[in-house]
Amino acid sequence: MSETLSTGKASAPVPPPTRPPSRHLALARLRDLALVPAIIAVAIVGWIISPVFLSTDNIVNVLQSMSEIAILVLAQTIVLITGKMDLSLESTFGLAPGIAAWLVIDPALTRGLGLGLLPDAWAVPVVLLVGALVGAFNGLLIVRFGLNGFIVTLGMLIILRGLLTGISGGQTFFALPGSMTYLGSTSWFGIPASIWVSLLLFAVGIVVLGHTRAGRALYAIGGNADAARAAGIRTDRVLWIALIVASVLAALAGLLISGRLAAVPAAQGDGAIFQVFAAAVIGGVSLNGGKGSVFGAFTGVLLLFMIINVLTLAGVPAQWTNFLNGAVILVALVVSRITGGKAQT
């Protein structure tokens, strides 16, 4: 577009507009790494409290315990960047494997818990399909009918949790088929598969959100939806796809934890959404949309689970767990505010 139109002479009478200092730019690009100093600090504190903290076994333990929640955080990050939020992810996390188990497991083996309608091979596809359907329904209400995303997904959170309680009679599904327990319980190269899966998904997320037009469209929509539409982005379609992808990721995370526990309790995922939001915000994802990165979200979950692990190693009694979980979220927010230097929104 510029072959005949370049204008070298024009710049002479124009005084250069004032630029912000380049230090500001460097800081902006380092925002992704804002939590790294905090993570190092917690690692040092953990090592002082208990040398076990930095042992390979303990690190694998931390990574495995966070892998499922981390995938939920990834899902929530995708939705938050578009300027929406999805509370129902925690219920999808329990319902998707719950429905698969309900349809697949043999009632004779489990005192009438399941239906045994489908062969075992259908279990994993059903898990992912349930996730996709939940996301599509959220999209129908939020995108097509223009309902408020917070309230829609709050309603869905309650409905889906109730559905799981209904089909299971409040009990725990067990005797899951091998296809459902494989990913959650196997190890590849000596490290649990769920760690590989979550790290792989984060790597894909970093590439998609950072390096594809579809990913950048999420940021554009969250930053200024009208401008995104004016740039030719099909905002409705992108939002819908983002909601579906997030729910499918939640279903997959549910599959991992069911595999690890070899069971689907009726309360699977109950209350997890608060931890998910906390991790995303600590990791620098804005609740107002348009801001944040997948890598930042990952550092957010990592920091949260490292602090919890340090507390466990320090021998804090189990009755205090909830109190400390809340305190950890606030402390992590403060730490990220100090190290990141920018107000969280």
Add this chain to the structure above:
Amino acid sequence: MSATPHRPGGGPVGEDRPVVEAVDITKRFGSTLALSGAGIMVRPGETHALVGRNGAGKSTLVSILTGLQAADGGAVAFDGRPAPPLADRDAWRQRVACVYQKSTIIPTLTVAENLFLNRHARSRSGLIRWSSLRREAEQLLAAWSVEVDVRQPASTLSVEQRQFVEIARALSFGARFIILDEPTAQLDAAGIHRLFTRIRDLRAHGVTFLFISHHLQEIYELCDRVTVFRDARHIVTAPVAELSRQALVAAMTGEDVTMPEAGRRPLTSDAPVLLSVRDLVTSSGAELSMEARAGEVVGIAGGGGSGKVEVAEAMVGLARPAGGTVTLAGRVLRPGSVPDALAAGVGLVPQDRHREGLVPSLSIAENVTMTVPDRVGRYGLISPARRDALARDTIADLTIKAAGPQVPVSELSGGNQQKVVMGRALANDPQLLVLITPTAGVDVRSKQTLLGVVEDVRRRGAAVLVISDELDDLRNCDRVLVMFQGRVVGEMAHGWSDNDLVAAMEGVDLHHV
């Protein structure tokens, strides 16, 4: 800058077909006629000015020329070919671009990404190549000599830089016809100078501009031809050099529907000074010093960007001033404190009723009594009966058309909503009533009621400030202070002529041309 007359159509592109031609355009919004058989024709390579007072139909024409809205009647053609269908955004973007006052930039993304949003440079694998994206963005900005670091987030751009970036983006789509909607409104003098240099430069490269401004001086400085709209109609199109300032102002002003003057009582010369503003400086740099006596109505006139609204907001505590004092009846107001201003007896009709004036979902009664909770109850409790009684008085006094005090404000028409805002300003029996653009977007009948209030208030011995660029709002003032670019540039006694005031607001002195 001298106002060198350019030869119309003398740009480097010597084509005869107009870049854009709109013929006989009609557009209605509900009952109001926004454009009535209006048209415009812009020749290639020229810089064409579009002027008109508020509500003349300029912005409606812009949205039709940029394909954001369809006209109810008439035709638009680019280069002699009919305009593309509205849904074909790409085709529109290749023909015309508009830099609006409101930004169409995504603040959280970098400048480079904003330039190539949804058309990022990609490698064969489909992934975005950030390095070549940045290079392309740098080349694009360098080609149009825009000096901005493409890696910085767009939120850090100044207004001026943002405009340059938006212009460069428009050019990169292939558009060579650019509409600038009041681009100078938010710029300082140096920024305006740089913008004009840039526009002349681009003009030399064959880019055609449609330039919308309230400042006539800028039009004489920059443009080749000018089109005047008034009351939804096309009035005149002429080369700037052939249209004198008087003729241009007359074309813009026309014969206004004059407001019947209420029985004015001349101000008694011994009335005490009630309001005294000393060296007030706003954060945007506008300055004001003035006095108003009891029973006096003072107008503050000025165009967009004149600073009139900013000084008024600083006066009443909506914005914290950078310096200066405001004294009302011997009491110095605490800077930047609305509660203190209310306690001192300031009643305010803010500029934007939707943003600062009303809570649309609440009832008339709640809106009217919002500033005076202590008058409708005691100990922090609110008595609904007293509140409704107060609201019923307001509804009767201001002839608000509503079924009762419980009607939500959102169900009222614009004029009646504005009366509610006025009722709220009057609720604490103000000593000083400050009206900022009180009749914007209001029908004629409501206008009369609202301006009639001014007369009642001054009779009670309060002072009234009317901040507006609408001549009708200012007609009943005892005197009008005229602001231009942040300074008071003149004062006009009651009985000024329309042309003099409009010219002064545009920064032109008719008597010294």
